[in-house]
Amino acid sequence: MDRRVRQELGHFLRSRRERITPADVGLPAGTRRRTPGLRREEVAQLAFISTEYYARLEQARAPHPSSEVLVQVARALRLSDAERDHLHHLAGAPPALPPGPSREVRQSIVDLLDRLPEAAAVVLSATYEVIAWNSLATALMEDFSALSRRDRNLIRRVFLGPPWDSRRLYGVSDADEFARTAAHHLRTAAVRYPHDPEVTGLIAELRAGSERFDRLWDSHDVTDQPILCKTFAHALVGDVTVRCDVLDIADQDQRVVIYTAVPGSPSEEALRLLSVVGTQRMDVPG
The missing domain is CATH 1.10.260.40 (lambda repressor-like DNA-binding domains)
Structure with missing residues (x-):
């Protein structure tokens, strides 16, 4: 020094x-x-x-x-x-990294999600677990509160979901790009949390269960292109095209993902309908 x-x-x-x-x-x-x-x-x-x-x-x-x-x-x-x-x-002694990714979401972020009534928004941990969401996100994607922690992990869902299940990633149009980006981000998380058993266990599970993930992992890529737009194939309202904005919460190593539709577009009307019906199933007799 x-x-x-x-x-x-x-x-x-x-x-x-x-x-x-x-x-x-x-x-x-x-x-x-x-x-x-x-x-x-x-x-x-x-x-x-x-x-x-x-x-x-x-x-x-x-x-x-x-x-x-x-x-x-x-x-x-x-x-x-x-x-x-x-x-x-x-002092030339950088602080030790936390042992594992944070799953605690600040109350101000939770409040922010609730104040976005015309946007679907979720918070992702460093391992792509959905750890907070608003009501429109559950209507567009699914009711995350009804899922186990394991099933709320989007990396596991995209790589290990049943091949016959077209909704394994909510029918999104950018599933391939999402898979690559998620794998790259997980590699970064593995460097930050090398001794966290959940991180290492998730990587081992993905490598053993998905040849595609295994190839992406062996590529050692850590760069990605931002996904600015995607389309959800929704069972009730059909295709919903949204713009994607990602806000980094650097101190928590988390991301807020916000989906909004172009004003005046059919997708905006679809989101408004979803905000009314929520997670109701309209195709099932009452």
């Missing part, structure tokens, strides 16, 4: 220390406090390291801190996730 980086690390630590009051961490304020925020010795105490060593970190005189020290300092300074990652990168 060169001098400039050590200085940047020191400035960052001091700025974070000075914004915390003793009361924030359960310490008495005392009297004659000459510095804003915590004292260096207080941070050292909270981080279980020596005051001398912490002072040297702020003064850009300390050797490379270990990951354990960085974790303890981040906890003592009450750093946010972004600040913690920044601290690790400054």
Whole structure:
């Protein structure tokens, strides 16, 4: 770690220390406090390291801190996730990756889906499991709440669905392109989560059960072309052509996929009908 980086690390630590009051961490304020925020010795105490060593970190005189020290300092300074990652990168010790893909969807994202009444929207995990959806998505695709986690995985569905089931991927027009893109994204997930049993198990299952996936996997491709438009072959309203927009939730390694129809098009009318009938089966006697 060169001098400039050590200085940047020191400035960052001091700025974070000075914004915390003793009361924030359960310490008495005392009297004659000459510095804003915590004292260096207080941070050292909270981080279980020596005051001398912490002072040297702020003064850009300390050797490379270990990951354990960085974790303890981040906890003592009450750093946010972004600040913690920044601290690790400054110290030349990038934070460890989470053990597996996150399946927790922020409430603000769930609320966003519900506020898109004219769009079908789902949230996909890094392994293409549908982990959140709105009502129009269930009408256009299927009722995901009625499925097991295993059956909500779109990669498994496209590669391992029964060959005679034309609805295995909701009759979409871009099934081949989707399959390639999903395989490429799964390879990226495998690098991020090399020890997660669900990721490794899914890959093993796909390689054993699908020659097509096995060939795609062996190609080692990680690039893909964005899918901007697709058509769903819906059993009730017929073909529904939609535009596809994907919003990345980078900190969660998730994607929000939003399907909208061109205003004034027959597909827009089809989506409006689906928003009314929902997941009802109109071809089955009541």
